[in-house]
Every structure is written in structure tokens, then in C-alpha cells.
């Protein structure tokens with residue numbers, strides 16, 4: 509397939525990204541797409557009535573999550589749920605509502621994970637599902653934040669460029685529906701001929717810049733924070749700053765909030781010509797499912813092929829399952845989107861884990877998780893069950909009041925770790941004798957904690973509760 513040579517650089521610094529990355533957006537339209545936009549803009553100019561669908565259009569979406577050949581580097585389901593939830597808010601003014609038309613699929617491919625062009629043309633294109641908006645999330649590569657190729661008609665977004673509240677996906681979907689940059693003609697640091705520079709007074713807005721008359725003149729082709737720190741001067745000497753609010757400029761993500769009215773009409777026209785949308789989809793928020801197994805506080809859950817099961821929720825498209833050691837949701841052991849009402853999972857060690865599940869509908873990924881249940885894995889049967897009788901470690905009182913002392917007995921020599929229920933290690937101390945050991949609770953917050961003892965030949969873990977006085 510012929511590769512067109514329009515290169516637009518998109519320098520992007522994104523909020524919440526761990527690295528201060530400067531990545532580019534690469535998009536290119538086919539000559540046919542460019543012509544279609546110009547024809548539509550001439551209609552706008554001549555005041556021809558434009559008949560568009562007034563009702564919300566439900567737009568089918570196909571999500572591909574790309575990792576390396578070992579299956580590492582997947583976009584998290586948590587971020588995907590947020591991204592889809594946010595994109596529907598951002599496109600509400602357009603009258604578009606995206607829905608998951610198919611389950612998410614995974615692609616393990618080193619080259620595509622780096623967004624190599626050859627892999628995009630081969631691997632990504634081969635996985636494309638016709639008749640829907642295909643979006644690929646990939647993890648690596650240091651050049652492209654977002655890619656839209658008109659000849660393939662697919663969007664690629666780098667994982668770190670679509671963290672919560674980012675606007676990369678909205679920008680790339682704008683390209684998908686035919687929108688150019690507001691600074692068209694200035695990409696890559698070019699300066700258009702004077703006659704082709706959009707004037708502030710709008711006198712050449714249809715023929716210069718992006719061809720829209722309700723997007724202000726914009727000459728900035730590098731990433732900028734708003735308001736722009738310097739002034740621009742148009743060909744007749746007017747001094748101004750560009751509009752930072754439009755998704756199709758290169759202002760920082762936090763500046764973006766809208767598409768213009770003419771941009772919205774152009775996208776509606778593009779969607780109409782695609783004939784891929786439908787007029788209804790189930791898009792209500794769903795209540796969380798009832799969990800069946802494992803039971804809350806189950807103290808002896810096997811680590812191999814552990815069954816997680818919940819009740820079906822009517823109209824659910826999929827279920828989002830999360831499992832985290834100590835309930836630390838920042839470090840997930842399992843983060844999966846499932847169409848079944850169960851999953852078999854391998855865990856490890858002798859630990860407290862927490863789990864939660866939510867149901868999503870095809871058109872609404874904004875639903876919340878249900879209650880959090882805790883259970884304890886038992887990898888080696890020696891862990892707790894074989895410590896019996898007089899040598900059984902114990903801690904008392906439990907619950908313990910905040911002004912009281914927690915006493916641990918029969919531990920032996922070893923290390924004691926105390927964790928908050930949410931997983932954070934709060935305190936470590938050494939037991940140098942086998943005698944009782946006391947911990948003053950004054951200054952500790954009320955709540956649920958775990959105490960872990962690691963000795964030379966045994967390990968012990970127990971939950972305890974600190975109460976108000």
C-alpha cells in the first residue's frame with residue numbers, strides 16, 4: 509500500500525505521564541478525504557442547508573491492546589474503561605456515543621508495540637475489523653503519541669499518552685472523522701505563503717488554515733501550555749493568542765475542552781458517509797454483580813487455578829475483574845475484562861488479597877466496582893494450619909483500642925511487618941527473643957491491618973482491627 513508523505517509533528521507533554529515525553533502525532537489524510545472536507549466546507553460557505561442526523565449516533569468501536577512478543581506492556585483495563593468513559597463525554601456535543609462492538613483483543617508483536625510503520629501496515633491492518641472505529645493501544649516507541657492513517661483508517665495511541673484526563677484519543681478521533689489541525693499548513697515548523705496565512709478578522713478563513721471559520725487563526729505547531737506565552741501577528745498586523753480550548757490544536761491536554769460548531773458538522777457529515785453508526789445501544793450504568801466465590805475473609809484459598817465467580821448482571825457486555833495483594837489497587841495482580849461470569853486465576857504465596865468486580869454495558873464503561881472482599885491464599889499447607897496448640901502464635905486483644913497495647917506471643921525470632929489493609933507496609937520490627945512482644949497503638953489510625961511474622965522456619969499472618977477508644 510502506498511504511503512503518503514504528509515508528516516505532521518505533534519509534540520506532546522501529557523499530564524500524569526511518568527516521563528516528560530515529547531512525542532509526535534503522525535496523521536495523514538488520503539487525497540479523497542482532503543477533497544471531501546473541502547467540498548463540505550464550500551457547502552458551509554455557500555450557506556447550503558446541511559441535513560444531518562439529529563439523534564445521537566452510536567459509533568462502533570473495536571479496541572486492540574498491543575503488547576510485546578511476551579505479552580508485556582498491555583494498556584490497563586482500568587485506563588481503558590476511563591478513556592472510553594471520558595471520550596463519550598468529550599464527544600457528547602458532537603452527538604456521537606462510542607460503544608464496544610466487539611470484545612477487546614490482544615496482539616503480541618514487538619514491532620507493532622513500537623508503532624513501526626511496517627507493522628502498522630501489516631499486523632495492525634490485518635487485525636482491523638471493517639465497519640468500526642479501530643483503535644490500537646501500544647506501549648513502546650519514542651516517536652508517536654498518536655497516529656491516524658487515512659488509507660488504513662485506523663488510530664494508534666501510545667498507552668502513556670492516554671492516561672486519565674488526557675486528550676490524545678479525542679484528538680486522533682478528530683482526525684479519524686476528517687478534522688485537520690487548527691494550524692494546518694504550519695506543521696513541522698513550516699510557514700505558509702502570506703496569502704495562505706489565516707487572518708484574525710476571518711476574511712480568508714475558508715481558504716486558509718483548517719478551512720473552518722469558527723476556529724481562530726493558529727500558527728503554533730509545537731506543544732504549548734495555555735495561554736500561549738507570546739503573541740502571534742497575522743498578515744495585516746493584528747496581534748493575538750490562539751484559542752487553546754480546541755482538541756485539534758497542540759495546546760496541553762488540560763487546555764482542551766471542545767470541538768467547534770463547524771468541526772462538529774464536519775464530523776457528523778463524515779460519520780454519515782461512513783454508514784457505520786446505529787441509533788441505539790445499551791448505554792446505562794450497570795450495578796455491580798453479586799460475588800459468589802471466594803467468600804469474604806476466606807482464610808484458605810488455593811493459589812492454583814483459583815475460581816472467581818459472580819452473578820450475571822442483565823445487559824452486561826463484560827465484567828472488569830481486579831485482584832490485588834493487600835488490596836493495593838495501584839499494583840494489580842489481575843486486571844481483566846471478561847465476557848464470562850467467572851475467571852480462573854493463579855495467585856501466589858500466603859497473603860491477603862482483595863478482589864472486586866464491576867459490570868459494564870456496551871455503551872457505558874463508567875460504572876463503579878462493587879464491594880471489596882478480602883481472602884487469604886495458602887500456598888504451603890504448613891503456613892498456618894500446622895502451627896497448633898501451645899505454640900500457636902496469637903495477638904491480643906483483637907480488636908485493639910487506640911490507647912491500648914497489642915501483644916504478640918509465641919512468634920519466635922524473626923521479622924514482623926505490619927501492613928495497612930490497603931497494602932502499604934507501615935512498620936517493621938525485629939523479634940530478638942521468643943518472648944511476648946508489645947506494640948503501642950497510640951497514634952495509629954483506626955482500621956484493618958495485617959501483621960506478618962517471618963521466622964526461619966515458619967510464617968504467620970493475621971488480620972487485626974484498631975478501634976476508637
Ligand SMILES: [Zn+2]
Pocket residue numbers: 516518533534535679683689
Ligand atoms: Zn494530530
